[in-house]
Structures are given as C-alpha cells and as structure tokens.
Amino acid sequence: MTEESGPYGIWIALLALVSLVCVIGMVWGELTSHRLWTGGFIGVVLVAYSFILLFLRKGGFTGV
C-alpha cells in the first residue's frame, strides 16, 4: 500500500455500499416482480465490482 491508496480505498468503500443497496434492490425487484429492475440492479453490481477490482489494483491493495 502507498500514500495514493487512500482515495482508492474511499471509492472502494463507496462502491461496496452501492453494491449493497443494489443487492437489496434485487431482492425487492424479485419479491415485487419488477424483473427489469432486478436485472438492472445485477448489472450495476457487476459494473461496481469491476471498478472495485480496478481500484484495488490501482490503489496497490492487490497485484503488482
């Protein structure tokens, strides 16, 4: 980890929070038959995960 890790850590935490909200949204969509919303929430979670992976790497938390 370096001094540059800080901002990336904050972004990772934010994206994790967004993902959590979207998971709740997925459950809501499934329970209320809003299937398009469920699909959209899954999409947001996957995109958020992709950025989390990128920021983990750029922040020096993983990889070389």
Next chain:
Amino acid sequence: MYKRLLDRLLRWTLSLDVWINRVYPADFNPLYYTGGLSNLFLTVLVLSGIFLFLYYVPSFTDAYTSVQYITGAPPFGLNGVPYGQIIRGIHRYAADGFIIVILLHFFRNWFTERFRFSRDEPWISGMMLLVFSGFIGVNGYMLVWDQRAQLLVAMTGNTLGAIPLVGGALRSALFGGAGTTNLLLPRMLFLHVGPATALYVLLWWHYVRVRHPKVWPPAVWTLFSLGAVLLLSAVIPAVSQPLASTGAPPDRLAVDWFFLLPYVALKYITPAWLVVLAVVIVVYGLYIPYQLPETHAEMGIRESGIAQVIDANCTGCELCYYDCPYNAIVMVPSPHPGVTRAAQARKLLAIVLESRCVECGICIGACPFEALELPALLEKDVQGKVLEACRT
C-alpha cells in the same frame, strides 16, 4: 503510400495504448483483450440463445407471439417467461458488443500488422468469423417477424436477386422459394443457429497457429461487460416492431447500426452496387495479409533456416514448446536418452514442425541447454556479431 499510411496508423494505435495504460494497469488494457472479449460475448450469446430457442416458434403465425411471450409484452405481462425480457436484451446487446469488439480486434491487428508470416491463417479465419457473425446477426432480426423483419427479408431478397446468374437460386435456397414462404423462418432459424456452431470451428482454426492466445478477458472486463449488457437490457429493453403485415413491407427501417448498416446503404445505392461493394470489401479483407511484400529479400530479413533440435543436448524441458508463438514445436516421447548429463534422463524430445517454423529464433533464446540452432545463423555467430557491435 499504403506502407506509410500503415506506419502512421501503427503509431496512433501505440499512442492509444500508452494513453489507456495511464488509466488502467497495462494488463487490464481492454485493447489487449479484444479477442478474449469476443469470446466472452459469444459465450453469452450462445447461452442466452439456447434460452430463447426453447421458447421460440419458427412459423409466420406464432413467431411474433412467441417473442412477445418471451418478453412478457402485452397481452402476456407477468404470465410471460420469467426474466425473458432481460434475457432477450442480453442476447441483443451482447450481439452489439460482439460486433464492436471484433471490429476493434480487426482494426487493431490490421494497424499493428499482425497478419504477417504465419499469422495469415488467423487473419483469414478472422475475416470469415466477421462475415459469419454479420450474417448471423442480420437473420436474427428476421426471426422476430415484425415489420422490420419483413422489410429486411424484402431488401435481402432484392439484393440477392441482383447477383447475376445465381441470385435467384440463392434467394430460393435461402428463403425456401420466391417471396415469403412457410419455409422462411425455419430456414432462418437454422441459418442463425448453424453458422453460430460453425463459429467455433473457425475459432479453432483462428487459434491453431497461435501459441498463447488470450482467450478470455481479465475479471475486470468480464464483470464490466456482463454488467453493462445487463444494465442496458434493463434500461433500454429490446422490443419488437409492430407485427409484420400481410401486405407490402413498410418503407422505413428501425436501424441497429451495428448489424443493419448495409441495409441503410440501400437508400443511397442500388442492390447490385451493394453486392459489388460487399464483395470488394470481403475480397480486400482477405487480401490484406498478402498486400505488403513478404519474401525475405523484399523485407530485408535474413534466411536463418528452419530451427533444428540438437538431439544430444535436448533435456525435454518444454521451455521452447511454451515459448514458440507459432505452435511450431511439439514434444514427443524420447526414443532414446540424450548425450549430455542433463539430457540423459529426459522423457520428452522437442521436434520442430517445419511448415510452422518462421525462423524467428525465439526457441533459441528459450533453450538454456543449447539444444536448438538456426542452421544459417549459429549462436556463436550471433554472439560474435553482438561483441563486434559492442566494440564499435
């Protein structure tokens, strides 16, 4: 002039790489994985396509209704196929993603001249993959049998009819007869699924000469691509146009710019010219690997000779086998022990496939046992030249 243009395009491509590598770590650069991303989208297409195939009915009376049932459109609503709308959207947007990344793959490999020497085979098979993919995408739009499908069938029929001598027969073979017959949709379904299977045969050909193909993107891009496709499916759902009418086809086309561009061209040129243009583009695409001079003398490249294995020294370690980018080295069970101490206990022996060797010398650098040589450029000669260059 062409070579100068290619040099300039190469510089621009490499500048783009450098710029992207500032944003992403180098091993995440999406332009390095356009082939892998194509595979990802193709896999998504096949899986979502199997799902849609289970519900689709290829007949004039039921095709449109079956698609409405899949997507839960009126009158089906919640009685439609659960998540059918999302799966249809995934199929649609993954197809667009597929075309985008294979075009990026095409242009990147063109501009970086990755069609030279033994890479002409991946290039030719890649061109065929591109043509097949376009064809599959277009007849996928016909399967829905809405007004757009009806117009596409009419325009395709006119274009095929413009081909001299064989046009009429080709149109009959494709559509099952003149005009729209009951055979049309079953044939379109077959031509949608059959060539999709053939894509995997072409992919095998595409990879057979490449030693370390990047067949899958890194997790970052896998997640992003899947997420983007799902998100688009939800935000801009894939919908059908109104049901095809029994009368004349409509005169306007709802365009998918990634697949239906040739049909837009029909607004400006005649079907005959579209056929000529398509043939010219495909033939030129196939000719690209042979456009630049390729003989060794023309390219100023030495004749090093086919790499040769020095039987006595080979330890069967497989380093050359893994390093050869052209799949030109195979490992076989060793018929006898080697001569040097390291080679005496070997179980495998390296063999060079002459037809695949491009005399690049990578295997020489990979071998720590001096068990490979280029006959016209021995290692000691190279060392001598390096020393001489260092002295001057």
